Amino acid sequence: MKNxxxxxxxxxxxxxxxxxxxxxxxxxxxxxxxxMKEQFLDNMELERERGITIKLQTTRIPYKAKNGETYVLxxxxxxxxxxxxxxxxxxxAACEGAVLVVDATQGVEAxxxxxxxxxxxxxxxxxxxxxxxxLASAEPERxxxxxxxxxxxxxxxxxxISAKEGIGIADVLEDIVANVPAPSxxxxxxxxxxxxxxxxxxxxxxxxxxxxFDGSIRKGDIIRLMNSKKDHEVTEVGYFSPxxxxxxxxxxGEVGYICAAIKQVADARVGDTITLAADPAxxxxxxxxxxxxxxxxxxxxxxxxxxxxxxxAIEKLQVNDAAFHFEPxxxxxxxxxxxxxxxxxxxxxxxxxxxxxEFDLAVITTSPSVVYKVVMNDGTxxxxxNPSNLPDPLRIEHIEEPIVKADIMIPKEYVGTxxxxxxxxxxxxxxxxxxxxxxxxxxxxxxxxEVIYDFFDALKSKTRGYGSLDYEFIRYEPSKIVKLxxxxxxxxxxxxxxxxxxxxxxxxxxxxxxxxxxxxxxxxFEIPIQASIGQKVIARETVSAYRKDVIAKCYGGDISRKxxxxxxxxxxxxxxxxxxxxxxxQEAFTxxxxxxxxx
Amino acid sequence: xxxxxxxxxxxxxxIHIPFCIKKCRYCDFLSFxxxxxxxxxxxxxxxxxxxxxxxxxxxxxxxxxxxxxxxxTPSILSPELLCDLLDAVFARYRVREDAEITIEANPGTxxxxxxxAFRNAGFTRISMGAQSFDPGLLKMMGRIHTPEEIFxxxxxARKAGFDNINLDLIFGLPGETQKQWMKDIxxxxxxxxxxxxxxxxxxxxxxxxxxxxxxxKVETLPDLEDRIMYHNAIETLTEAGYGHYEISNAARPGxxxxxxxxxxxxxxxxxxxxxxxxxVNGVRSANxxxxxxxxxxxxxxxxxxxxxxxSESDDISEYVFLGLRKTEGINFDHFxxxxxxxxxxxxxxxxxxxxxxxxxxRDDHTLRLTRLGLDLSNQVxxxxx
Numbered sequence: 001m002k003n004x005x006x007x008x009x010x011x012x013x014x015x016x017x018x019x020x021x022x023x024x025x026x027x028x029x030x031x032x033x034x035x036m037k038e039q040f041l042d043n044m045e046l047e048r049e050r051g052i053t054i055k056l057q058t059t060r061i062p063y064k065a066k067n068g069e070t071y072v073l074x075x076x077x078x079x080x081x082x083x084x085x086x087x088x089x090x091x092x093a094a095c096e097g098a099v100l101v102v103d104a105t106q107g108v109e110a111x112x113x114x115x116x117x118x119x120x121x122x123x124x125x126x127x128x129x130x131x132x133x134x135l136a137s138a139e140p141e142r143x144x145x146x147x148x149x150x151x152x153x154x155x156x157x158x159x160x161i162s163a164k165e166g167i168g169i170a171d172v173l174e175d176i177v178a179n180v181p182a183p184s185x186x187x188x189x190x191x192x193x194x195x196x197x198x199x200x201x202x203x204x205x206x207x208x209x210x211x212x213f214d215g216s217i218r219k220g221d222i223i224r225l226m227n228s229k230k231d232h233e234v235t236e237v238g239y240f241s242p243x244x245x246x247x248x249x250x251x252x253g254e255v256g257y258i259c260a261a262i263k264q265v266a267d268a269r270v271g272d273t274i275t276l277a278a279d280p281a282x283x284x285x286x287x288x289x290x291x292x293x294x295x296x297x298x299x300x301x302x303x304x305x306x307x308x309x310x311x312x313a314i315e316k317l318q319v320n321d322a323a324f325h326f327e328p329x330x331x332x333x334x335x336x337x338x339x340x341x342x343x344x345x346x347x348x349x350x351x352x353x354x355x356x357x358e359f360d361l362a363v364i365t366t367s368p369s370v371v372y373k374v375v376m377n378d379g380t381x382x383x384x385x386n387p388s389n390l391p392d393p394l395r396i397e398h399i400e401e402p403i404v405k406a407d408i409m410i411p412k413e414y415v416g417t418x419x420x421x422x423x424x425x426x427x428x429x430x431x432x433x434x435x436x437x438x439x440x441x442x443x444x445x446x447x448x449x450e451v452i453y454d455f456f457d458a459l460k461s462k463t464r465g466y467g468s469l470d471y472e473f474i475r476y477e478p479s480k481i482v483k484l485x486x487x488x489x490x491x492x493x494x495x496x497x498x499x500x501x502x503x504x505x506x507x508x509x510x511x512x513x514x515x516x517x518x519x520x521x522x523x524x525f526e527i528p529i530q531a532s533i534g535q536k537v538i539a540r541e542t543v544s545a546y547r548k549d550v551i552a553k554c555y556g557g558d559i560s561r562k563x564x565x566x567x568x569x570x571x572x573x574x575x576x577x578x579x580x581x582x583x584x585x586q587e588a589f590t591x592x593x594x595x596x597x598x599x
Numbered sequence: 600x601x602x603x604x605x606x607x608x609x610x611x612x613x614i615h616i617p618f619c620i621k622k623c624r625y626c627d628f629l630s631f632x633x634x635x636x637x638x639x640x641x642x643x644x645x646x647x648x649x650x651x652x653x654x655x656x657x658x659x660x661x662x663x664x665x666x667x668x669x670x671x672t673p674s675i676l677s678p679e680l681l682c683d684l685l686d687a688v689f690a691r692y693r694v695r696e697d698a699e700i701t702i703e704a705n706p707g708t709x710x711x712x713x714x715x716a717f718r719n720a721g722f723t724r725i726s727m728g729a730q731s732f733d734p735g736l737l738k739m740m741g742r743i744h745t746p747e748e749i750f751x752x753x754x755x756a757r758k759a760g761f762d763n764i765n766l767d768l769i770f771g772l773p774g775e776t777q778k779q780w781m782k783d784i785x786x787x788x789x790x791x792x793x794x795x796x797x798x799x800x801x802x803x804x805x806x807x808x809x810x811x812x813x814x815x816k817v818e819t820l821p822d823l824e825d826r827i828m829y830h831n832a833i834e835t836l837t838e839a840g841y842g843h844y845e846i847s848n849a850a851r852p853g854x855x856x857x858x859x860x861x862x863x864x865x866x867x868x869x870x871x872x873x874x875x876x877x878x879v880n881g882v883r884s885a886n887x888x889x890x891x892x893x894x895x896x897x898x899x900x901x902x903x904x905x906x907x908x909x910s911e912s913d914d915i916s917e918y919v920f921l922g923l924r925k926t927e928g929i930n931f932d933h934f935x936x937x938x939x940x941x942x943x944x945x946x947x948x949x950x951x952x953x954x955x956x957x958x959x960x961r962d963d964h965t966l967r968l969t970r971l972g973l974d975l976s977n978q979v980x981x982x983x984x
Contacts, residue, residue: 524975524978548799548826549977550974550977551801551977552801552847553801557877559917559921560876560883560885565977566984569977570984
């Protein structure tokens with residue numbers, strides 16, 4: 001056990017976490033140079049494209065240190081986005097140390113801090129590393145000061161590296177060996193293992209990633225998941241290198257995987273504790289939480305007949321993603337579909353993209369909504385995540401919306417712009433602090449529904465990419481929320497309804513009408529598009545009728561070309577949704593979500 | 600089936616000449632400018648080979664009743680080469696005495712000698728790309744001829760003995776006025792051709808006129824204006840004795856283009872030359888549109904780049920959406936004769952819907968586009984593919 005080192009790499013997005021992980025695998029020979037894809041650990045196509053980690057990868061790395069001893073380093077990856085804070089915390093809980101990558105050209109950012117807090121919370125040894133040292137704009141001394149000043153960790157001996165260029169990787173490995181504590185635990189105690197991730201495999205069932213604290217797990221053991229209270233027989237154990245390698249057992253202090261014919265990931269939740277059914281531990285490891293979705297939207301098959309396929313796919317995704325919730329719902333406009341809950345907007349986008357890419361399904365999503373608390377006249381409350389379910393306004397006493405505490409870190413020259421942005425989004429400033437001479441942290445309370453759309457993008461663009469954001473839910477608060485309805489040809493389309501703050505309703509309504517006017521093709525008749533609150537129309541556009549749709553010339557008997565055009569037209573029609581007599585292309589549903597307040 | 604019946608199966612032949620003096624600004628057809636005589640000779644020889652190899656496949660089963668030499672601008676080929684092409688058909692296929700043999704020609708490429716030579720080669724019909732009689736509009740289209748040259752070519756063709764002439768017109772050009780268009784129609788009628796085609800301008804991606812529009816240099820004509828032009832043309836032509844028989848075509852009685860009608864009636868036609876399309880014996884095929892491939896293709900099938908055996912349902916849907924281009928529409932009895940099925944068993948839902956939208960009308964025997972249906976015909980056709 002003394003030669004095991006369990007560690008994570010934490011960083012602000014784009015500071016080079018995945019690149020460092022790749023370089024470590026390469027340097028230690030776990031992955032051959034020729035197999036090295038850019039950012040090996042982010043193995044979902046989607047992850048590589050977005051430069052973020054969604055599903056974790058964990059890898060056992062044999063390392064012969066300069067002291068001549070061979071160590072087993074277990075690298076435990078963490079997801080890299082604010083939507084996944086809980087998952088990050090469980091991954092960190094499986095480690096004894098964390099390598100903190102800080103971009104030497106940028107310094108400490110909001111997520112750096114958020115991640116450090118999480119790591120400190122798990123009592124991890126934090127090893128700062130300064131990355132991108134090869135760049136001319138690198139300021140290692142300033143950033144070291146910043147780390148010491150803001151985080152309070154000694155950064156004097158922090159390795160100066162360039163993950164991209166492979167500079168200083170050996171220093172990081174030596175640093176890990178020297179400074180990450182060896183795991184402690186009782187090899188003969190009652191089994192306690194922490195689940196920090198899992199994925200579904202078609203052949204093996206759920207593959208659970210676990211860190212064993214006390215005891216050991218081997219094939220044939222009957223294990224018990226202490227929070228979900230279910231027993232399973234272990235069919236395989238092993239470790240990742242980086243592919244799965246079966247082994248006899250996972251011992252105290254080790255990290256590995258367990259297969260036990262578990263049917264869905266929700267049955268092996270991140271944070272749950274594994275023990276032996278025959279000889280259970282008295283209590284589970286601390287920190288387990290059943291994560292709650294923050295953002296909901298409707299997901300509907302683009303073609304009604306694909307309902308079953310979408311259901312299958314959603315179930316499969318849920319098998320792999322315990323944070324993703326769904327339940328059937330029906331929309332007058334869209335038919336049968338699902339109300340789905342996500343950790344945040346990014347999580348939502350990822351799920352929708354996976355449905356489309358991995359399952360080849362076209363889906364329509366409705367406006368994302370946070371969960372509103374509706375207090376009725378009789379004092380009862382209802383939690384509303386679907387605008388269509390808002391009770392009769394006459395019965396409502398008031399509506400409350402979720403508020404988050406947001407920590408925004410920016411260079412000082414952007415303070416004015418960002419304050420303006422936060423103001424527009426109905427933010428309340430709590431306080432502002434100068435972290436260093438040039439860097440400012442703004443603490444705000446913001447309504448979650450203002451954050452979920454594009455706040456982060458707006459922040460990035462207003463600060464030329466230097467702004468960073470971290471937020472967490474704090475409470476519900478009464479607010480003037482109204483239901484904005486959209487009418488096509490005078491008929492309300494429930495899928496477009498949204499709950500918005502009174503002050504935003506007009507802009508929002510106008511935007512949706514304008515967008516729909518662009519997207520809805522002309523019909524044989526004129527189509528009025530209206531936005532209304534209750535009976536009051538607040539915005540209106542009109543799609544004029546078409547006059548001409550012909551192929552005038554028959555090209556020398558080229559019927560196939562003509563047929564293709566007609567088929568395309570028919571296909572386009574199929575991809576449209578019929579609302580009364582109006583046909584709406586599916587992209588309309590996505591387009592109305594792309595609301596930029598600053599336009 | 601009787602052998603005799605098969606032998607007399609009619610066939611149309613389309614021959615594609617992909618050469619032009621200059622590409623027109625609205626044109627996205629397969630054609631090349633700046634080609635020389637020796638290239639024309641090689642290309643013609645390749646087509647002669649192609650005709651020969653098709654005839655081996657067709658093995659005397661067909662009797663050719665229409666030939667259409669189109670382009671491009673076929674009239675820029677020398678009369679000798681055009682004569683060689685027709686001779687290649689005559690040598691390999693039975694061609695009916697009264698066959699309709701059309702050549703497309705552009706004013707400005709025609710001389711009395713050429714026209715006489717065409718006549719002697721066997722052409723019976725000329726389709727002339729007049730497009731407009733307005734110098735400004737001709738220029739906008741990038742046409743190389745003047746209005747005067749149209750008059751001249753037309754009368755020269757008459758003198759050479761052509762008693763079946765078509766004039767092609769285009770309307771709906773950016774900035775075109777109703778007055779300009781009516782003048783074009785009147786002028787065309789004044790020449791008393793047997794046939795007039797009137798095409799609503801289609802802006803094709805990649806053409807010069809497309810770029811003008813994208814870059815904002817010119818503005819497309821509003822659809823409403825285009826439609827007024829279209830219906831005015833139909834009205835004027837009808838009054839002048841031209842029967843409106845297809846979306847964009849009108850003719851004096853007995854002069855509807857027999858070759859083009861084959862496309863709309865699911866009849867057999869063979870396409871020869873670069874990128875040419877065929878529909879023979881239920882098989883649709885297309886030749887390669889790569890000139891180098893076509894020129895080097897020395898095997899029977901080396902030129903064919905695409906082939907599709909129509910299923911019965913392909914045939915049925917094509918019969919319907921092509922047939923509806925004809926103003927007489929489709930006849931339910933003919934439909935039953937062709938496919939042994941009742942039209943209404945197959946398409947009642949779509950058809951009722953379209954009738955409800957005012958795009959189709961029916962009586963006991965036929966189904967046809969309404970006046971509105973002529974404007975929105977793709978809305979109708981796409982229901983049947």
